[in-house]
Amino acid sequence: MEKARPQWANPLQFVFACISYAVGLGNVWRFPYLCQMYGGGSFLIPYLIMLVVEGMPLLYMELAVGQRMRQGSIGAWRTISPYLGGVGVASVLVSFFLSMYYNVINAWAFWYLFHSFQNPLPWSVCPLNGNRTGYDAECEAASSTQYFWYRKTLNISPSIQESGAVQWEPALCLILAWLVVYLCILRGTESTGKVEQLANPRTWINAATQIFFSLGLGFGSLIAFASYNEPSNDCQKHAIIVSLINSATSIFASIVTFSIYGFKATFNYENCLNKMILLLTNSFDLEDGFLTASNLEQVKDHLASAYPSKYSEVLPYIKNCSLESELDTAVQGTGLAFIVYSEAIKNMEVSQLWSVLYFFMLLMLGIGSMLGNTAAILTPLTDSKVISSHLPKEVISGLVCLISCAVGMLFTMEAGNYWFDIFNDYAATLSLLLIVLVETIAVCYVYGLRRFESDLKAMTGRALSWYWKVMWAGVSPLLIVSLFAFYLSDYILSGTLRYQAWDAFQGQLVTKDYPAYALAVIGLLVASSTMCIPLGALGTFITRHLKRGDPAPVA
């Protein structure tokens, strides 16, 4: 007799778990960046079209598969076809890569959170140099927030080759982050239901990509969550709700982020003006308070004509302050979350309060997504009878957390942020596209769309709308194939891969080429997960072939 599968206490718990998984850091730091780069409000059009055409159908399909097969990703795909067990393994592997590096972000959020209880905030002032006559040279060249991020938090090395040692402070925070994740998953997944340019082809591609990754398709997390549902659960309604809430959160987050951009741009612009005023006042010994923002241009022209030789000496230091150029600088990723936002926060009133709230929010987003990831890894492991018969669930969870934490120590080294960027850019992108493509084809053509349709009807009691059928069978796979082809050609055409390294002397990022072994790691990351699919099929084929070769049992 099969042991009863744990279930969500009520459908709302399941919805909240999905939302907390889908709404993650990408909503905060990727979507506003894309909006800004690809035309602002008009980016919403391709985004919403892709949501309806690609995001919702694929989300519904993953939830339906999980709810129907009532197993994690490996078991579910093996049930659809024994040759497709590799798809599940690929999902688990990609989830494992993700969990290794994603929790480092939570570690950083903890670090900043703990440092928010000081006055003044540590990233608002530069430390003093050796003989206390001025500020630290690196901090002067960059800014205090950049210095705090690159030097105090990461202690980053000048290039990926110089690995340095494991930094104990971020390592401690990483251990804490994993303990928090372990605490949440200890009681099983049921306890994670907490209360959660148009013509430019690049615009459409980025909209499609953003929807795809924002919903977290292909990791197996959604399958894992849905496998704990009652069979009669209306997952169609939930799929629509989750995707709409995810997009609404992205749009809301971009409103907030744009106001932060505006605040920062205004502040920097006024700072620049003040610096120019001080420079001119000191060079020409003008009366203090004579130069203001309004007469700056006139006085500059007057000085250029009246004292040409002196003006030409000062000319290299004069910058043209422009609000537009400040607004045009868009940042995404960890740079946005930990540099731009913290810089904006340090200039606000009661900055400690905003800082604590902000990093707490980042933590909630990050841990919510981590729980989904670990569910994607743990559900197939606990489903597998081989493993779960030897080890209790708590030990399996503990082992997964321990291994991920140990590998995650790589990202706390001095060159760790460069490895983080490698994992962030390459561990999940191409492999996920392939996984979801194979999933869609498997459900529609290998398992059979009609068979799946009748399964769903028997399970939930509702007929499958023609819209979902058209999307699953035709439109979504075509979209994914075109995305996949675009990214492959982009990688091939752009030649060698490059990364941004922090130069301590200049106080800014410089572009460098990846060394050979880093490129090998990138190739390994992409290949290991994509190869699981054909290898899984091959393995099943071989074992079946061997079994057929055995003598038949005595009848």
Place this chain on the structure above:
Amino acid sequence: MLWPLFLLVTAIHAELCQPDAENAFKVRLSIKTALGDKAYAWDINEEYLFRAMVAFSMRKVPKRETTEIAHVLLCNVTQRVSFWFVVTDPSKNHTLPAAEIQSAIRMNRNRINNAFSLSDQTLEFLKIPSTLAPPMDPSVPIWIIIFGVIFCIIIVATTLLILSGIWQSRRKNMEPSEMVDTEDKRENMITVENGIPCDSLDAKGGHINDAFMTEDERLTPL
């Protein structure tokens, strides 16, 4: 008769105190920036006060206790407000070395600032770097304290959850122990069907199709 002497003295002064002269320092004040509405005008009385403060600072240097206000010379006062100053020795022929003046000013920077209600940034001595106040450095960094608190809470919560899980499973193991005895006897007999033990039928050749192992059977059990 005194006029030629006076002219000579001012001529010597003019030579000693010049922009970029040897041992001369430039001073820059930003009174309006610092005080806003309460800004005072810079006049010769303020200059006198400045010269007095510099003389006071020099008097604290060993061997320079006889420095008088008259030994401090100011020149090139601009609108900014900025000017140059030198400190001469009692003979008024040579200026004191820059290093001495530098260390004297640095020692008494606070007093000089306070005399004018200004700060290090608004009363600048170019080429005399001020000693910046070090930031407050507690013996134990604050973040470690908060980290320790959160860490202990998480460890305690995890331990409690693990232990309660172990207790629960022990309780479950104790209840069916009475029922197990009767079932054991049944398991020892191998069920036989058509002369074939049922166990071997299970192991070879049969594939378990997981899709059919659902608990909620819509059909009533036979």
